[in-house]
Amino acid sequence: MSNNFSKMRTLVVEPQNIDPSSYAARTTQSLIEELTQRTIDIVTAKSYEDAKAVILASQIDSLVLTLDKSEEQIVHSEEEIDLLNTLKDRQSEVPVFLLAERARTSILANRKLMERVDECYSVLEDTADFVAGRIVAAMRRYREQVLPPLMKAMMQYNDIHEYSWSAPGHQGGIGFTKTPAGNQFHQFYGENLFRTDMGIERAALGSLLDHTGAFKDSEVEAAKVFGAHESYSGIVGTSGSNRTIMQACLKDDDIAIIDRNCHKSIEQGLILTGARPVYMAPTRNCYGIIGPISKSTMAAANIEKMIAEGKMTKDAKNKKPKYAVVTNCTYDGMVYNSEHAESLLSESSNRIHMDEAWFGYARFNPVYQGHFAMRGDAKDHQGPTVFATHSTHKLLNALSQASYIHVRNGEDAIDFDRFNQAYMMHTSTSPLYAICASNDVAANMMKGQSGLSLTNEVIREAVIFRQSVRKLFNDYTADGDWFFKPWNAEVVTETNGDKVKFEDASVESLMTVQDNWKLHPEDKWHGFDNMENDWCMLDPIKVSLLTPGLDDKGNFLEKGVPAALVSAYLGRFGIVPTRTTDFQVMFLFSMGITKGKRDTLVNTLLSFKRHYDKNASLETILPELVESAPEVYKGLGLRDLGDRMFEYLVRHNPAQVLNEAYSTLPEVELKPRTAYQHIVANEVELVPSDKLEGRVAAHSVIPYPPGIPMLMGGENFGSESSPQIQYLKALEAWDDEFPGFEHETEGAEKEHGKYHVLCIKTDAL
């Protein structure tokens, strides 16, 4: 198989203590020459620390370790073992070769070292040519063996160099080369993408839709890695995966228990199925951060009550809901104790779906234990049927649109053929195999120790970042000054049980002691009034920083630094936070994190503070903003604008209005499907915010942040003073006052300074 798309790479570790004129050094050199002649890429490291850095930053196909230690030294040697542990954590099967002369016999006495080495050579006995040949053969075997099933099959198929007479029409990319633009497209993405973009007639690979051949093998492997009974590889994002599950579980008029903090694909699932929703509203804290749904809201008694009282559902009060969905983790990084959540919801429904679009890595790190859907061993599963959906492309490593559905069959399990009917509706008969292969690789990357190693690295960086910001916060506040404050516990538990300040804790304890991330009812830092014990933890890698402006109870301070301004500033430096509320900016740490990226963020926060405190001119700091609205911003400094924004927030308190808009759910008049049908029939009209009283929305209205539907299709805006209408008006006023800082509100169009929402015509109701 031509698995030589990239050159194979050997890391040669030759510690500095080796005398360059020694026999060991010379034989290593001749081995390097032999490997180079075989077009192997050689990376050399002169210290164990260097070697570790190479291992952590890149992939190698073999490691050659030259030892020139005495017999006595080698028997007690630990540093080589430490290096090889780092390697095996990341690339468990990579071949390791030891070149040793002096200590040849005593190496055998160091069992730990020998366990981690594949072959051990004496270059006095074997020629460099022979050793190089064995290394190359081992590297080839390694490359073949590390490939997951689908990727391997695709590479093998690519070797055939077929002439195809079917779609896709570009025929391995050749079609693109016929015009200059096409040619650039071809060159930009490279040959292999096009060569492996094949129609589904290639029976040798099997079929994604029928789950056969290499596709089946890949899904079986993914199920093992993610702890599912069955896994389905999705190519329409978690959006498609969510809709698939809903279509497999729900039919017209069934009752569905829906987390109000849901992605819009869930609303689309309701539209497609015609199910009747009852919504579980999440909690919100004083900073506007969305918390978990409370236990009492999830409890069967409450769900029964909501069904009995809902306008759409009251005639179905004896019907058991057919499906329940919870977003885990939430957009703000809140994670449920999923064992408790599953057990509570299973009192109401036999099918539970955890939308873990942003949480696919949880199974691989013990810090998340008990807080994700596919816990423990699939064979021990009892209770409801549980689904998890993962956007592998979000926080694992896969191409956009790649997603997995993982299933644990329990009560009311859906057999494979029936489920596949729904699956096929949300796939395509012409899937891009590269997406499927990236899913295959995403699963493979998390297999064995590498899942732990990769997640540990992200968590470590996030922890160090949080601690650095907290230390800066402490330093500045001690001087009566201000800085950003990480949103996390203030006092934590060390691995030995001692209580310490967060910033003084060992990184190890913050990476491993789950309790350090739990939201305890008695703690003040999280700002949730009625947090339940052992119900929710904060995901360490979803880092929120609070800007000054609110006290612990959510009351305005005298001065504040609006987060919108911080995000605008960061944006100028190519740093894009994942979320910004009034006094919160949030950053996602993912596997693409580097120390440079982490430290640049700290530097940029510091430079924001410097410019803010100096009241640097907006014309210098945010020139595009001033150009876009000189009548508002010309002549202002950064702090002037911050003060103006803060004053506005104090005066209008939009967070309070938003809180009200989310604390009372609007009246459901129609099912989301019926509302949608009015759109299809064109029985809808755009209605301005001052005329929304009593109108029924045709689709959902989702303000960002928080990104939660404020209104779903088919829900009534209520009276003129309803918080939903008031919130849209508050947004208008903010947008007028601060052009360039408009909030995004999905489902509301801005015309002539007013938000308009598509509503169902009154006479069509």
Ligand SMILES: Cc1ncc(COP(=O)(O)O)c(C=O)c1O
């Ligand atoms: C909770 C949740 N579910 C589902 C999705 C959809 O995922 P995808 O973009 O993979 O379709 C998202 C996207 O942001 C999400 O946040």
